[in-house]
Amino acid sequence: MLISNAYAQAAAGATTSDSLMGLLPIIIMFVILWFLMIRPQMKKAKEHQKMVGELQKGDEIVTQGGVAGRIVKIGESFMTLEVAEGKAGPIEIVVQKNAIGTLLPKGTLKSL
The missing domain is CATH 2.30.30 (SH3 type barrels.)
Structure with a gap:
């Protein structure tokens, strides 16, 4: 039973840095999504609003x-x-x- 507790404590100490590294791909995917899809769409919508306002x-x-x-x-x-x-x-x-x-x-x- 002492050995099981030792493994659990070692795993808990390692998860703080592992969870941050596990979150990194999600953050990178969001940044890529922002620059490839969301930002150009917002730019296009802003240009359309400007064109409609100048009619x-x-x-x-x-x-x-x-x-x-x-x-x-x-x-x-x-x-x-x-x-x-x-x-x-x-x-x-x-x-x-x-x-x-x-x-x-x-x-x-x-x-x-």
Whole structure:
């Protein structure tokens, strides 16, 4: 019984440094995950917010759903897009600002 206690005490003293070394791969994996996935996604989201904040009336955009149009009105969280010219006048739709995917160069809609 004394020998068993001696083994238990020796193992308990060694686990403090072993547990830190066992935690090291998890920390390294988190750092790699941060630089490869989380950080670029946050950067992309920040650029999208900046682009949406700088939109003006008359800009040509494409929504994330693939609808191309020209901005007619801009509100707090919604905007109105002119998507086509109909017999009774322009056809307009209302979309959320966050649904904007891409800002097109001026004159792109005329070439479509």
